[in-house]
Amino acid sequence: MTYRSTIDTARARLALCPAAIALAGVLASPAQAQSEKPASGDDSANAIVVTALRRDTTVQDTPMAITALTGETLTNAGVTNITDYAKFVPGLNITDSGPGQRRVSLRGVRASGEATVGVYYDDVPITGSVGVSSDAAGRTADLTLFDVDRIEVLRGPQGTLYGASSMGGAIRVLYNKPTQEYEGKIEGQVQTTKGGGFGYFVNGMVNVPIVKDVLAARAILYRRDFDGYIDNTYLNKKNVNDYKATGGRLMLRFTPTSNFTLDLTGQFENTDAVSSTWNPEVGTYKSAAQVILPYTDKSQLYSANAVWELGPVAITSITGYQHRKSAYAADDSYYIASYRNTDDCASYVNSDGSACSSGQLSDYYDYIDSLGPAAIYYPGSTRDFTQELRVSSTGESAIDWTIGGFYQNRDNTVTSEDALADAVSGQIIFPNELIYRRHIYDKLRQFAVFGEATWHPVSTVSLTAGLRYFDYKKTVSGYTDIAWELIGASASSLTSVDSSEDGSLLKFNAAWEPNANVMVYATASQGFRPGGANQVIGLSSELVAYKSDSLWNYEVGTKLNLLDNLLTLNLAAYQIDWDNIQVRGRTTNGAYSFMSNAGAARIRGLEAEAFVKPLQGLTLNLSGTYLDAKLTRDQVSDVVVAAGKAGDRLPYIPHFSGSASAEYRQPVSDSLDFFARLDVNYVGSSYSELRPTNAYRVKIDDYAMANARIGVELSASDTGIYLFVNNIFDATAINYAARSSTANSYSATSAAPRTIGINLRHAF
Structure with a gap:
């Protein structure tokens, strides 16, 4: 089918009350928190350069809601993965169901199916494993963060430039590139967790010029090993949720001429962990699972990014290949x-x-x-090839423009098998002793062409329009070779089902910048994500295919530099109209889940970010988000579990969330600086299901967490030693909880208890 939304639907909705934005001023964020150290005489945060629009702009000159976290900020805050930095970004929510099972959402756009937030590493999109339930969003790949230049979080749909699965926004992780200098960095950390065990990590980087001004290399290696803190009372085992990860990157930068750059990157990360899910009815951080639930992941990501500057235009080619082999389990x-x-x-x-x-x-x-005892065991693999080619204008002119094309070829395979486990140890028996096995193959082919242009009729005004045309086809096939009649799973031969769609996405933006300290903008933009086809035993034919869902985002915002750049304040208000939402259904015997379309939702939100430097050496960052995310139409499908009604709150979306941080650095001698940092974040309560009358609806309580770091640094180099405490007040910070009719089904995942450690780093 063809999906086309018209401009008429945008009409008066852009008239979100600007006064409502001002109310968010009581909130605030680290949107500009500390870029590279400012040039001499420039102590503002406004010089952070981002490339979210496919050209160089500063955060404050970019007419969109964007949070930029630099490598220095990430290091100072002890950030190592997406769950660490999510608390700094307004509207960014991570539903963390354990290693390899993180669901990322922005602005309340959260649902099963394909991802709602695009995640990019050096402009290469990565995808989660689809699994047996077509839920790639629930298994977003998350590589360890070290030697990162910056992270850009683009809030709101980025459909024209970033395409499918960026309907809530996009996250860009940009690494430091090889340079023509000899340099290195090493970082180590040891820690202990209340009620748990010992942990450590070691990171290392070395940069070497190979051919002067032509070729340089940068190599990164890291190792992480953490004992768990969850005790299994059924098996009488302590600290079962241990975690180990080993990874690295090799990067080459080739610059044969002054106008051509080729960056080649190969990276890997191997993870070996155990599920961190626990059962609240058994006790805090206690599990009654009869099986130890392993998670293994071997991820590889390769990319070739080439930029050729030809005077008024630049040609960019981005080639990416992801190969991920993973296996996870459920009791x-x-x-x-x-x-x-x-x-x-x-x-x-x-x-x-x-x-x-x-x-x-x-x-x-x-x-x-x-x-x-038995476990559902899910070994599988993902292979994803992407190619983007774009041409952009350079320099300053009356019209800035970008045009390009995108191609994706993704293959997923997964096996769903029930495997016996040892009753004493709880370990899955290998080689597997199988009760049942089903094989599923999921193929996605996607093509798109896109363009975006910004016209500057006068120096203070910019008008932007964007268009993307997409065409995709999805094929899902599978068969069952070990039957299990108990649950109605008969042996079946290979069958295939197809789903395809094409359509277009639009974006309109207007910005007014009367002076260097004020910007006001308004945006209407679309987002979508592909539909697909279910491969579920016994599913009726009318439920096999499901369609894409889409949304319009209407937004107004302002960016302000006040008090001679001592205060930066960014505000935004938006309304998102989301149609044909992809939702999770379940077969009548409860054995299989599948995707369907039902209902519509409206999300209204306010965001605020502030960056303040009240005195020399002290930096304050504040952020806040208010979200009202509700269904506007009944979920009419009678096969959807706990079908929602108009007015129901969307699950796992809190009304309020916010963060605050204070960072202080002061010389104590000619060669030594004192450093201290405090981070506090708050997440409001939410619910696991739509309907208040649902017997399995779980309330997820609100929580507040505080982390602190204190240490000393050598003034002349990036060298320091720090004592840190995470979760100072030992809050039970549950971010995911669910319940079903099965015994011991009430499960939760949460942040770790209080953790104390020492961190050292040295650059040379």
Whole structure:
């Protein structure tokens, strides 16, 4: 089908009350928190250069809601992954279900299916593994952060320049590139967690010029090893959720001429961990899982980025290839045990459904008992090739423009298998002793052409229009080679289903910058993500395919530099209208989940960010978000679990969230500086399900967390030693919780308890 939204739908909705934005001024963020150290005499944060618009602009000159976190800020705050920096970004929410199972959302745009936030490493998009339930968003890849130049978080849909799966926004992680200088960096950390064990990490970087002014190399290696803090009371094991990761990057920069640059990057990360899910009804940080649930991930990412500057234009080519092999598991023991009853015996043993005799019941119970403990084990792989080619104007002119094309070829394979585990150790038995196995193959081919142009009729005004045309095809196929009649899973031969769609996305932006200290902008922009097809046993034909969902974002904002650049204040207000939402359904026997479309939602929000330098050496950052995310139409599909009604709050989206940080650096001698930093973030309460009447709806309580670092640094180099405490007040910060009808199904994941450690770093 073809989806085309018209400009008429935007009409008066851009008239979001500017006064509402001012109310957000009581909130505030580290949007500009500390770029590279300012040039001499420039102590403002306004010189941070970003490339979100595919050309160089500063944060304050970019007419969109954007948060830029520099490498210095990340290091000073002890950031190592996306969950660490999410608290600094208004509207950025991470539903962390454990290693390899992180769901990223911006501005309340959160749902199952393809990702709603595009994640890029050096402009190469990475994708999560689709899994058996077509839920790539729930397994977003997250590589360890070290030697990073900056992170740009673009809030609001970025459909024209960034395409599918950026309907809530986009995150760009940009690494430091090889230079023509000999340099190196090493960082180490040791820590201990309350109620848990010991942990450490070691990071190293070396940069070497190979051919003067032509070729340079940069190599990074890191190792992380953390004992867990969750105790399994069923298996009588402590600290089961340990985590190990080893990774690195090799980067080459080739500059044969002054106007041509080629960056080649190869990186890998191997993870070996255990699920960090626990059961609140058993106890805080306690699990009653009958199986130890492993997670393994071997990720590789390769890229070739070439830029050729030809006077008034620049040609950019970005080639990326991702290969990810992963395996994760879920405890299936309690679900299998739920079949241990007389009714299921009757339906399974006797074709006429008559009651089982005592002998039949005894044999049936023995059969059910022989199936546990067991885990659903999901080994799979993802291969994703992307190519983008674009041409952009350079320099200053009346019209800035970018045109380009994008191609993606993604192949996912995954096996869903029920495997027996050892009853004493809880370890999955290898080689697997299988009860059931199903194979699924998911292929996505996507093509797009796009363009965006900005006209400057006068020096203080810019008018932008963007368009993207997309065309995709998705093919899902699968078969079952080990049947399990107990749950209705018969053996089946290979079958395939297709889904395809084309359409267009629009963007309009107007900005007024009367002087260097004030900008006001308004935006209307679209976002979408692909639909697909389910490969589910016994699913009726009308539910096999599901469509893309899409949204319009209407936004007004302002960026202010006040008090001679001592205060930077950015405000935004927006309304998002989201249609045909992709939602999770479940088969009538509860065994399989699948994707469907149902309902519509409206999200209204206010964001505020502030950067303040009240005195020499002290920097304050504040941020805040208010979100009102509700359904505006009933989810009419009768196959959707806990179908929502108009007015229901969207799950896992708090009304309020915010953060504050204070960083202080002061010389104590000619060669030594004192350093201190305090970070506090607050996340409001939310719910796990739409309907207030849903018996399985879980309230996720609000929480506040505080982290502190204190240390000394050598003034002449990037060398320091720091003592840190994370989660100072030992808050139980649950970010995900869910419940079902199965015993022991009430599960949660959370931030770690209080953690104390020492961090050292040295640059040479």
